[in-house]
Amino acid sequence: MAGWFVPIVIGVVFIVLGLGVIIWGKREEKSYYDSLVTRTDLREFFEHWPRRPEPGSLKIGGWIAVSVGLVMVLIGGIYGLIS
Numbered sequence: 001m002a003g004w005f006v007p008i009v010i011g012v013v014f015i016v017l018g019l020g021v022i023i024w025g026k027r028e029e030k031s032y033y034d035s036l037v038t039r040t041d042l043r044e045f046f047e048h049w050p051r052r053p054e055p056g057s058l059k060i061g062g063w064i065a066v067s068v069g070l071v072m073v074l075i076g077g078i079y080g081l082i083s
Contacts, residue, residue: 002080002083003079003083004076004077004079004080004083005076005080006076007072007073007075007076007079008072008073008076008077008080010069010072010076011068011069011070011071011072011073011074011075011076012069012073013069014065014066014068014069014072015065015066015069015070015073016069017065017069018061018062018063018064018065018066018067018068018069019062019066020062021058021059021061021062021065022058022059022062022063022066023062024058024062025054025055025056025057025058025059025061025062026055026059028054028055028058029055029056029059032055
């Protein structure tokens, strides 16, 4: 196996995992807001307390993983063209 193929495989794995985490974050956020609709006391929604950063951090982490994966694929592709 060529040396340029390894960064491409790692990049694709990062992209797939990143997209999975983004989807997970969107589902968590949707379930959180859907659960708020069924509550009679919406104080938590209006005051934003307690803070729930999990869905946002999952989505941000997913985008970071996708960008790192794209850079890895790009580096592997350039290295493959050079060698």
